[in-house]
Amino acid sequence: MSRDRTPRTLALILLALLVSGQFLPQWTLFLVTVALAKGLVVLGLMILLRCGLVSFGQALYYCIGAYAAGMLGRLFGASDVFTLMLAGMAAAGLVGFVLGFLLARYRSIFFGLLSLAVSMILYGLLVKTEALGSTDGFHVLPSTLFGLRPADAWVRYTVLAVALLVAFIAALLVHRYLGTPLGRLASAIKDNEIRVEYMxxxxxxAIHVKYVIAAALAGLGGALAATTVGHIDPEMAYWTTSGEFIFITILAGTGNVIAPFLGALVFGVIQTVAFGISPNTWQMVLGGSLLVVIVFLPNGLWSLFRGRKAA
Amino acid sequence: MAAILDAQGLNKNFGAVTAASDINAAIERDSVVGLIGTNGAGKTTFINMITGYLKPDRGRIRYEGRDITELAPRDVTRLGICRSFQIPQLYASLTAFENMLVGIGVVLRNAGRGGFFSRGRALVPGHDLPAEDVAERILERFGLAEYRDKNAQVLPGGVRKLLDIALTMVAKPKILLLDEPTSGVSAEEKFVIMEMIMAAVRAEGATVLFVEHDMEVVSRFAGRVLAFYDGRIIADAAPEIALADPEVKRYVVGGVLRA
Structure with missing residues (x-):
């Protein structure tokens, strides 16, 4: 049996980014932090995709996480970054638990479209809710770390460090989960559900559990995005946001828990570069890159690392 | 000996078609029972009712004294009644070894072992070995060791069949229901496969019910035969008696020859 190198690789990446982050320009810190937030959502989508389920509405939980964090600040003045992320995760996980009773009954396109429908309901509600700024959304209070607000020059780095730590822990836990009997059931469910029942x-x-995990991860990512960007609006629940997450999931591949973060980072870089080159047609570049990945790396970017960093 | 499985007055209709009509059968522990009959005679329906896939319209099924008529397939499986399939039901994208690991994982999970918070390698209940060792051992027992790392979808038909049956062994079944274990397999291979299954069953200790169309296989391996025709059991006896029964000869054996 090959030894499990994922935890060590994760720790090395964490260290490398923590160190190099101190010397990188501010805009790259922002880019990486947003990529980590999206990577958390995609990590959840990866768990579902391994069962053969594609959620076209994961932005629902991303948005719930963000609004839970934002409202906690707005209503109670809470600003601790860990509190906000826990709240985002808990709110999304709870909604996921309830909706899971319905969604875990459905497969393939029905699962996908039902999840899309639910996310659009939230979008509709938020757009109509003036107390929450309707289409404009609202600003999120500057977050603090253990009651302190770092000096302006270090804010971006501190948020990045927190994001790295959270992503690291989430990836480790998911990695361990995927190795448990329930986690391993994913590809079995995808292949032959009848046999799963007869065993x-x-x-x-199993799908319900995975759905809640995915929801909680998306909520965590949403709360992180809210504190990083400092502003939230209903667009976070819009179907194009869900589409972006699926885009990254396919780009990344489902081979390893590192893949979603790698995919989100590559996505962020392509988006930024493409936008810089051609502000009006950047989506074309993005679409082209996905096309190239699908044709040449059908198992996603992660297949580039397969073998060397086997899960 | 006490009956491990007792079916009483099972009836099942699909619209105008009678799939089971007053089926009564008490199966003794550690016996090997052959189920024969032409296609549509009600053999698979009988198996499907035992495993909870179909609910009988009337009648009860008792297993070790417990009424299991209303249970879902996964709950029946958890009690120790496992089945194989006429068309192998495998995890196509996984290797033979991984197929076994998934099955063993379910056994571990149902026993509350090997979960997120457990430390070290959990022992599989009934086998008292770690999952990987159990998988290797069962694969070896069924002569599948050389196919260990091959994906299930590329395996030859006979091998898929064996893997399908090997998968049922992970849970240490008390009753094994084999739906046409030798169908789609060449005449010479049939006996090899059956010998292998029976050796594994003897080693693990299980009651076996198997559906079979080859009367040579039936008379060689079954200690008792249930002959089905038109949803009814028309003969229930030792193979030499059942296969000599005029009604069985006319409706079952003759029917198979014509088919």
Whole structure:
């Protein structure tokens, strides 16, 4: 049996970014932090995709996480970054738990479109809610770390460090989960659900658990995005946001828990570069790159690392 | 000996078609029972009712004294009744070894072992070995060691069949229901496959019910035969008696020859 090198690789990446982050320009710190936030959402989508399920509405939980964090500041003045992220994760996880009873019954396109429908309901509600700024959204209070606000020059780095730590822990936990019997059931459910039932397991229960994990991760990512960007609006629940997450999931591949973060970073870089070159047609560049990945790396960017960093 | 499985007055209709009509059968522990009959005679329906995939319209099924008629397939499996399939039901994108690991994972999980918070390598209940060792051992027992790392979808038909049956062994079944274990396999291979299955069953200790169309296989391996015709059991006896029964000869054996 090959040794599990993922935890060590994750720790090395964490260290490398923590160190290099101190010397990188501010805009790259922002780019990486946003990529980590999106990577958390995609990590959840990866768990679902391994079961053969594509959620076209994961932005629902991204948005819930962001609004939970934002409202906690707005209503109670809470600003601690960890509190906000926990709140975002808990709110999304709870909604995921409730909706999971419905969604875990559906497969393939029905699962996808139902999740899309639910996310658009939230979008509709938020757009109509003036107390929450309707289409404009609202600003999120500057966050603090253990009651302190770092000096302006260090804010970006501090947020990045927190994001790195959170992403590191999330990736480690998900990695461990994927190795448990319930985690391993994913590809079995994708391949042959009848056999899963005849082996004495409940596919619906397994999917429900995975759905809640994915929701909680998306909520965590949403809260992180809210504190990083400092502003939230209903666009976070819009279907194009969900589409972006699926885009990154396909770009990244489902081979390893590192892949979603790598995919999100590559996505961010392509987006930034493409926008710089051609502000009006940057989506074309993005679409082209996905096309290239699908044709040449059908298992996503992660297949570039396969073998050397086996899961 | 006490019956491990007892079906009483099972009836099942699909619209105008009668798939089971007053099926009564008490299966003794550690016996090997062959189920024969032409296609549509009700053999698979009988298996599907035992495993909870179909609910009988009337009648009860008792297993070790417990009524299991209303249970779902996964709950029946958890009690120790495992089945294989006429068309192998495998995890196509996984290797033979991974197929076994998934099955063993379910056994571990149902026993509350090997979860997120457990430390070290959990032992598989009934086997008292770590998952990987159990997988290797069962694959070896079924002569599948050389296919360990091949994807299930590229395996030859006979091998898929064996893997399908090997998968049922991970849970240490008390009752094994084999739906046409030798169908789609060449005549010479049939006996090899059955010998292998029976050796594994003897080693693990299980009651076996198997559906079979080859009467040579039936008379060689079954200790008792249930002959189905038109949703009814028309003969229930030792193979030499059942296969000599005029009604069985006319409706079952003759039917198979014509088919």
């Amino acid at each position: 004495g397991a409940s596919a619906r229960h």
